[in-house]
Amino acid sequence: VSRIMKTVRWLPGFVALLTLVAACAPAAAPPPPTAPAAPAAPGATSAPAAGASPAAAQPAASPAAAAQASPAAKPAAASPGKPIKVGFAGGISGDAAKVGQDVQTAVQLAVEQANAKGDTLPGQKLELVTLDDKNDPREGVSVANRLVADADVVAVVGHVFSGISVAAQPVYRDAKMAMITAVSTSPKVTEQGSNNVFRTVGRDEQQVVIATEAIAKKWPNPKIAILHDKQTFGQGIAELARDSFGKKGWAIDTFEGITAGEKDFTPLLTKIKAQNPDILYWGGLSTEGGLIAKQMKQLGLNAQFFSNDGIWDTTFIEIAGPAAEGALMTIGPSLEDLPSAKDFAEAYKKRFNAEPTGYAVYGYDATNVIVDAIKRAGKADRDAVRAAVASTKGFAGASGPVSFDQKGDRVERYYVLSTVKSGKFATVKE
Amino acid sequence: MTFDVLAQQLINGLVLGSFYALVALGYTMIYGIIRLWNLAHGDLFMLGGFAGFYVFSALSSSGLGESWLLLPIMMLTALVAVGLLSVVIDRIAYRPLRNAPPLAPLLSALGVSIFLQNGALLAFGARPKTMASPFPGFQIPLGGAVLNGSHVVIVVSALLLMLGLHLFVTYTTMGKAMRATAQDREMAMLMGINIDHVIAVTFFIGAGLGAASGVMVGAYYGVINYSMGFLNGLRAFTSAILGGIGSIPGAMLGGMLIGLLESFSTALLPSGSAWKDVIVFAVLIGFLILRPQGIFGTRTRI
Secondary structure (H helix, E strand, C coil), X not given: CHHHHHHHHHHHHHHHHHHHHHHHHHHHCCCXXXXXXXXXXXXXXEEXXXXXXXXXXXXXXXXXXXXXXXXXXXXXXXXXXXXXXXXXXXXXXXXXXXXXXXXXXXXXXXXXXHHHHCCCCCCCCEEEEEEECCCCHHHHHHHHHHHHXXXXXXXXXXXXXXXXXXXXXXXXXXXXXEEEECCCCCHHHXXXXXXXXXXXXXXXXXXXXXXXXXXXXHCCCCEEEEEEXXXXXXXXXXXXXXXXXXXXXXXXXXXXXXXXXXXXXXXXXXXXXXXXXXXXXXXCCHHHHHHHHHHHHHHCCCCEEEECHHHCCHHHHHHHHHHHCCCEEEECCCHHHCHHHXXXXXXXXXXXXXXXXXXXXXXXXXXXXXXXXXXXXXXXXXHHHHHHXXXXXCEEECCEEECECCCCCECCCCCEEEEEECCEEEECCC | CCHHHHHHHHHHHHHHHHHHHHHHHHHHHHHHHXXXXXXXXXHHHHHHHHHHHHHHHHHHCCHHHXXXXXXXXHHHHHHHHHHHHHHHHHHHHHXXXXXXXXXXXXXXXXXXHHHHHHHHHHHHCCCCEECCCCCCCCEEEECEEEEEHHHHHHHHHHHHHHHHHHHHHHHCHHHHHHHHHHHCHHHHHHCCCCHHHHHHHHHHHHHHHHHHHHHXXXXXXXXXXXXXXXXXXXXXXXXXXXXXXXXXXXXXXXXXXXXXXXXXXXXXXXXXXXXXXXXHHHHHHHHHHHCCCCCCCCCCCC
16 A cells, blocks of 8 residues: 555646646747747647738739639649648757748748749749757757658758757758758768758858968968867867868867857966967857857957858847957858849838848758749659759849759858957958 | 947856756755656746736726836745745645655656646646736947846845755754755654655755746746746756756756856857757766766765
């Protein structure tokens, strides 16, 4: 009897725990806070981009939109009224959520515009399926499986950070489904021997080349300290930078990893200060990057802070504050410098009442490449769409022409040397 | 290592140690009194950071923005608010399990931790909040090392809070009741001590000190996010064990030791920043083998 009593006394604890876990489960995927208009609900979000969008009101588009308005009434021959689904998979909650939210909103805009213009197969609407992977590789794989399980999903824009893109891609490969990432720049992403992975951004080798050129121009024989966050992207680009700088014969006194999520790097920076380097190169993301830039200034470590598109997120500037000014990084060009991005920037502002930042334009292009591929394939078939994406050549994207090489990397070089000026990322003009 | 570097690493370590020590006090007090590893303690520390942030945002636009009073007001508000929340958590999640097997309240604490972290994510968003420094801007010249207002204020406030706690526990009636309850709960009850009241006060003080640490961490680094409680809570818990769980001076010393160990293992070893956690936990394991009760702990009687 006493044993049973013991078990019974356990129950309240279990019940309490289960209730708490149940209460937390739907809370895990909050709507992106920066996109007030985004109708993202917890968990899987099907956003049928209907005529409610302002883009639908564009005069040129309205006849087509009207023709598409009642697809059920005039069923097309192929699969009447059935929506063609495009997935977005990436972290829109969690620590670095801003990066994914930028992309997700742009993807949404592209899908809405395509529907408004009737830019799909006859009689069929596009539908966006947004799944949040919280920038966690395990979640990434699970999200990928959910997308693949939905037979109507033909292609996916995602994932965000390289580690997650690498982990999730075999799932899409087995389903013969194209995945286009708008953020992942690690070489590993397209070096897995799959034919289904593409990216609208550059590769880290390209940005390391530009970093090396920029340093060589200003410092004849620099001493460099390299830090990274031990993640796929961060450590990967730090190693590429080490190799590239090493080939120039520059002294690299420090090459060290830190733990992502920590806030105090003063012991490490104090050690580096004693070596008096000219440049501190950071391979990692914006939160730790901002803290490092800030603590360098506090400790009087006067090396040039140099980074890459890992810190391309206004969070970096907010955290580092005045210490961000003058920092150098290799990122994509500012939208103001891209004539091709003018229409996109205006439409985005109108739709979300905010400036498009970070990787938004690459998410927009990735989606439009898929839209274009669906039309060229002529059917909502995964493998046909994948093949059409692979054959994309000189597609007129908002970030410039988009072409993919054999591996799925974007052919056009896009990184530019940039800095932070008056609290904003700005291209360094020669 | 030159004098400058040595002095700077000492300052870095003491600042880190102050943060850990204040959080470790909460772990050790609650463990001491009801033998519960309060897994939600790190998240209360995080909520303290947010409370400080919102007080700062509200007051910095008013006349108090430049005043030295700003930081004490932030800390006091966070201490009281989070302390009260902790009492409520104890009432709801732990008190009903007071006589249950020890694993039940531990699971309940895990649930509270998940609840608080996700609640903060929903309420405050995923993007880190950033704030300007409310610390006095003076610099103390110390050769090539940097010792500024924030370092002094952090270490001194941590020491004052710990001294206050020590005096409270040693000389007040409530402190005596807390010590009695920690020694033998049933006997204390028989002596007419209101156990539930004593435990509530312990939860209030423990969480309040953690929240004060959260305010200082948020203000010092200028970044507050929903997940900041985890790593800090882990290190603070390690500090509490190293110092001897249940012992208040032990938590203080343990926190400082872990802070210094982190800063000096980073400084002295090549690739030290990647290895510092290995060093910290190796020391902890070594200690547990040679002296399982920690520095100031006493062997538990069975």
